[in-house]
Amino acid sequence: MSAQVLVSRPRFDTHAMSGEQHPKRNEVAVNTGMFSSSGVATAGYRTAKYTTEEWFQNNQSKYFQAFADRDNAENIRHQSKKMSSETEATTMRTQSDSTKKLGERLQDIFFWKSELQREIEDLTSETDLLLGQKTRLEKALDATEIPQAIATDNLQCRERRVGSDLVKDSVEVELLNELDLIQSIQELLKRTLDQAINQIRSNREAKQTLELDWSDKYEAYNIDDKCGRYSNQSTDIQYHMNSAKFQDHISHPESWTEFTRQNISNAVREWLTSIDLRGLIDKVIQDTADDLRDQCAAVDRALAKRCEEMNTAKVKMEQHLDSILNQIGAQEKNIAALHQAIRDKEAPMKVAQTRLYDRSFRPNMELCRDHVQLRLVNEVGEITESIESLQRKYEEAKQSLSNMEDTRMMLEKEISNKLHSLFIDREKCMTHRTRYPTVIRLTGY
Numbered sequence: 260m261s262a263q264v265l266v267s268r269p270r271f272d273t274h275a276m277s278g279e280q281h282p283k284r285n286e287v288a289v290n291t292g293m294f295s296s297s298g299v300a301t302a303g304y305r306t307a308k309y310t311t312e313e314w315f316q317n318n319q320s321k322y323f324q325a326f327a328d329r330d331n332a333e334n335i336r337h338q339s340k341k342m343s344s345e346t347e348a349t350t351m352r353t354q355s356d357s358t359k360k361l362g363e364r365l366q367d368i369f370f371w372k373s374e375l376q377r378e379i380e381d382l383t384s385e386t387d388l389l390l391g392q393k394t395r396l397e398k399a400l401d402a403t404e405i406p407q408a409i410a411t412d413n414l415q416c417r418e419r420r421v422g423s424d425l426v427k428d429s430v431e432v433e434l435l436n437e438l439d440l441i442q443s444i445q446e447l448l449k450r451t452l453d454q455a456i457n458q459i460r461s462n463r464e465a466k467q468t469l470e471l472d473w474s475d476k477y478e479a480y481n482i483d484d485k486c487g488r489y490s491n492q493s494t495d496i497q498y499h500m501n502s503a504k505f506q507d508h509i510s511h512p513e514s515w516t517e518f519t520r521q522n523i524s525n526a527v528r529e530w531l532t533s534i535d536l537r538g539l540i541d542k543v544i545q546d547t548a549d550d551l552r553d554q555c556a557a558v559d560r561a562l563a564k565r566c567e568e569m570n571t572a573k574v575k576m577e578q579h580l581d582s583i584l585n586q587i588g589a590q591e592k593n594i595a596a597l598h599q600a601i602r603d604k605e606a607p608m609k610v611a612q613t614r615l616y617d618r619s620f621r622p623n624m625e626l627c628r629d630h631v632q633l634r635l636v637n638e639v640g641e642i643t644e645s646i647e648s649l650q651r652k653y654e655e656a657k658q659s660l661s662n663m664e665d666t667r668m669m670l671e672k673e674i675s676n677k678l679h680s681l682f683i684d685r686e687k688c689m690t691h692r693t694r695y696p697t698v699i700r701l702t703g704y
Contacts, residue, residue, distance in 0.1 A: 354491075361487040368480045371519045375473040378526045379466055385533045386462040392540040393455045395703030399544050400448045402700045403441055406551055409691055410438040410558075416687045429561035435572070437554045442673070444547040451543050458529070458536050465526040472522050548701035555695050573674055580670040583663050590660045597653040604646045611638045 309317075413434050489496055510518070615635050619626070 358487060361483055365480060365483050365487065367516075368476050368483065371516075372473055372476040372480060374523055375469050375476065375519065378523055378530070379469045379473065382462055382466045382469070382526055382530055385530050386459060386466070389455060389459055389462065389533050389537055392537050393452065393459065395544060396448055396452045396455060396540060397703075399547070399701060399703035400445060400452065402696050402703070403445050403448065403547075403551070405694065405696050406555070407438070407441045407445070409695060410434055410441060412691055413687070414438065430558065433554065433558040433561035437551075437558050439673075440550055440554050444551065446669075447543060447547065451540055454536060455540065458533050461529050462533055465522075465529045468522050469526050472519055476519075544702050548698050551701055552695075552698055555692065559692060576670050576674050580667060580674070583667045583670065587660060587663050587667065590656055590663065594653065594656045594660060597649055597656060601646060601649045601653060604642055604649070608639065608642045608646070611635055611642060615639065 414431075417431065417434075615632075618632060618635070621627070
């Protein structure tokens, strides 16, 4: 053993046991002096032994180490107890707050569910009323077939007139006006009937949307109600390790409220539109019935002035027909150009989407939402918006073409009717007109 021994721990005085420590410089103990054991071994006693001072220093260090470990253990126990109490209080407070939030959420769901239920009932009642008006429209439309048949027969009978009997009398004018009125009324009733059918479809679609939303909220209410009944003593609770992660396509309270509010707003709008349409149907049916009866009386009183006015109307309709035919040709070219423009957007869309798809395979941190990614996403959005705009314009053009085709068919029919109306037999017309339907039947009852 070396003559110089390093003490492994600092030397402390006796005050260290009471908790009061005094810093002291470490010293190296050296076996020197008259009691030193260094040197030649004597009488078989072991050399290089520790001194008494070193022995006391070693004991003191062991005492201090035991004191420090006890103190550290007491601190840890105290902190652990305090932390346990704090975490228990925090956990109970958090659980209570979550339960309170669930209760508030249940109130919100119940409120919107009740609003949806009320709107569903209102929309159902309104749809039933509109169905009744639709039936009236169908009956009124069927009732116009009799005046149309009478007027058509009158016009066909007057075609046999020859010589001086082929005069431009007011009877022919009123008969044509009556036929035009009947056809206009039929068109109006058909358009109104189409509006009613479309509105009924819109009401049912809005009702279906409300019912789906109501069903979702009903299920969500049951789930949240079940969650609100869970407690620490529940037997059907268990660990779900990934449940705390946010799900994809999750909604937010604002978007959730706005979604239901928008559904209700759409339903209310359809409900108000349906009410207005029912009032319009009442007015249309009553006005058309009055107009038909007034025209019937006018035809019975009228006798002259028909051919000249009929020829003028026929010429005007032919001019309109020529314009419609020209517009139909131009619109067909426009539709073809729009279709080609939409097809031209397919390649840029494929390029942008392929770039986005290939970039989605970048590894690890390279999968970055950089400016290139943002620009590609914007590019896809811009191309999509362009395609949608072109598609809307394409649909508008097709609808315009369809409308012009309908107008063309209507004009051709009117011209044909007016050509036939140039020859009418007056004597047979007056007898035939006694079968004209009453106002009650014309109003759909």
